[in-house]
Amino acid sequence: MSSINYGEKIPNNVDLATDRTLQRALEHWQPQFLQWWGEMGPSDFQQNDVYLRTAVSVDADGWAQYGAVKMPDYRWGIFLADAAANRSIGFGDAMGQPVWQQVPGEYRSTLRRLIVTQGDTEPASVEQQRLLGHSCPSLYDLRNLFQINVEEGRHLWAMVYLLHAYFGRDGREEAEELLARHSGDTDKPRILTTFNEPISDWLSLFCFTYFTDRDGKYQLKSFAESAFDPLSRTCRFMLTEEAHHMFVGETGLSRVVKRTLEVMKELGSDDSSKVRAHGAVDLPLLQKYLNFWCSSSLDLFGSEISSNSAANFASGLKGRPDESQYEDHVLREKNLKLTTPEGEQDVPMLNALNEVMRESYLKDCEIGLKRWNRSIERAGHAFRLALPSSRFRRSIGAWANQPVTPEGGMISREEYDRSLAQWIPSDADRAFVHSLMQRVVEPGKMAGWIAPPERGINNLPVEYEYVKLH
Ligand SMILES: [Fe+2]
Numbered sequence: 117m118s119s120i121n122y123g124e125k126i127p128n129n130v131d132l133a134t135d136r137t138l139q140r141a142l143e144h145w146q147p148q149f150l151q152w153w154g155e156m157g158p159s160d161f162q163q164n165d166v167y168l169r170t171a172v173s174v175d176a177d178g179w180a181q182y183g184a185v186k187m188p189d190y191r192w193g194i195f196l197a198d199a200a201a202n203r204s205i206g207f208g209d210a211m212g213q214p215v216w217q218q219v220p221g222e223y224r225s226t227l228r229r230l231i232v233t234q235g236d237t238e239p240a241s242v243e244q245q246r247l248l249g250h251s252c253p254s255l256y257d258l259r260n261l262f263q264i265n266v267e268e269g270r271h272l273w274a275m276v277y278l279l280h281a282y283f284g285r286d287g288r289e290e291a292e293e294l295l296a297r298h299s300g301d302t303d304k305p306r307i308l309t310t311f312n313e314p315i316s317d318w319l320s321l322f323c324f325t326y327f328t329d330r331d332g333k334y335q336l337k338s339f340a341e342s343a344f345d346p347l348s349r350t351c352r353f354m355l356t357e358e359a360h361h362m363f364v365g366e367t368g369l370s371r372v373v374k375r376t377l378e379v380m381k382e383l384g385s386d387d388s389s390k391v392r393a394h395g396a397v398d399l400p401l402l403q404k405y406l407n408f409w410c411s412s413s414l415d416l417f418g419s420e421i422s423s424n425s426a427a428n429f430a431s432g433l434k435g436r437p438d439e440s441q442y443e444d445h446v447l448r449e450k451n452l453k454l455t456t457p458e459g460e461q462d463v464p465m466l467n468a469l470n471e472v473m474r475e476s477y478l479k480d481c482e483i484g485l486k487r488w489n490r491s492i493e494r495a496g497h498a499f500r501l502a503l504p505s506s507r508f509r510r511s512i513g514a515w516a517n518q519p520v521t522p523e524g525g526m527i528s529r530e531e532y533d534r535s536l537a538q539w540i541p542s543d544a545d546r547a548f549v550h551s552l553m554q555r556v557v558e559p560g561k562m563a564g565w566i567a568p569p570e571r572g573i574n575n576l577p578v579e580y581e582y583v584k585l586h
């Protein structure tokens with residue numbers, strides 16, 4: 117099963133040719149997808165050769181092939197991880213029973229909604245990032261942006277396959293809607309708020325890939341546990357692609373920190389205005405971007421107390437990321453202490469799973485910050501980057517619209533409103549970051565606000581011409 121058939125119109129490893137009806141339906145959707153890519157995908161660069169990786173198998177190692185591809189010719193397709201033999205449900209009330217190869221009737225609408233919500237984020241991020249190519253800091257970065265974009269397009273295919281294959285006519289209609297909603301559209305926006313935020317500069321892109329793609333990783337990990345086996349297998353393969361997106365975020369922000377420290381050393385000063393005058397991102401400004409994108413991404417996990425999360429877990433639809441690392445997989449007997457603005461509450465663990473997920477996500481987010489802070493410390497500076505409190509600037513859940521500082525303290529509404537511009541990017545901050553976004557496309561050259569990467573793609577040198585512009 118693991119080899120991918122590229123001989124067909126839609127590359128796949130699901131024996132698509134044996135189901136003519138499904139194949140026809142997806143072949144009908146394919147030109148609509150390509151039209152969407154043409155209109156809403158990366159602006160320009162569609163006729164340039166880009167050094168892209170394409171999936172050639174679903175084996176954990178060595179699944180990708182690299183080469184020059186024009187983006188519209190990218191072979192988007194349907195790739196599922198191999199089925200695990202005799203897989204049984206790993207959590208919830210049906211734990212130990214065989215996994216499902218079809219959708220049980222009673223969970224049909226819930227599963228469809230979960231798949232549509234996940235599927236909606238994939239094309240949304242392509243739309244959010246469509247203008248960034250024009251201000252790329254290097255050809256290396258431009259290539260990484262396009263790699264992410266084509267893979268988010270493939271993730272849309274992954275969800276659309278499930279909708280077409282398992283949800284009949286409703287699924288086909290949802291697949292069309294996934295191309296009809298657009299990021300930031302006033303009439304038909306994307307489903308989740310974070311995916312309607314514009315990403316118009318590369319600092320935001322690196323924050324988005326660090327924080328928001330990491331939320332994606334956690335969502336995919338929880339679906340990888342699902343009792344609905346086709347969803348689990350789809351998400352397991354998506355996770356291998358997703359890793360690169362977070363790599364772009366983590367190394368991108370590392371390179372920003374590195375460059376800023378170089379500039380501070382040259383200047384012999386950590387004065388923000390001097391760092392800015394020298395064309396670099398001062399560390400307090402980076403902190404504001406971290407505050408903005410981290411808090412925005414935290415909302416994606418949903419309310420602290422949620423009956424939906426309880427039902428989805430109990431019925432086997434959605435587990436916890438890395439479910440096997442926990443001892444109790446049923447959770448009928450457990451409680452969790454949650455602090456809400458009303459005080460401490462003892463909540464059944466099943467209803468607190470969004471919070472459990474959010475906490476493990478934040479631990480994962482800490483890893484990069486520790487690394488960046490080590491390099492700041494080594495350079496002899498007292499400044500430290502920090503993640504904002506999970507209560508800061510929330511718009512969903514128990515802490516929604518509460519006047520809370522990035523450190524988590526409750527303050528007066530007036531003080532909060534007065535201080536917010538010191539905590540997240542102000543208009544002036546954004547204008548400054550935009551002023552840095554000068555396009556650099558000479559092979560091997562980098563914009564002045566970011567250090568070069570430690571190595572190139574697939575063992576090629578950093579100076580390789582990753583996107584051929586001529
Ligand atoms: Fe994705």
Ligand SMILES: [Fe+2]
Binds near residue numbers: 358361
């Ligand atoms: Fe992603």
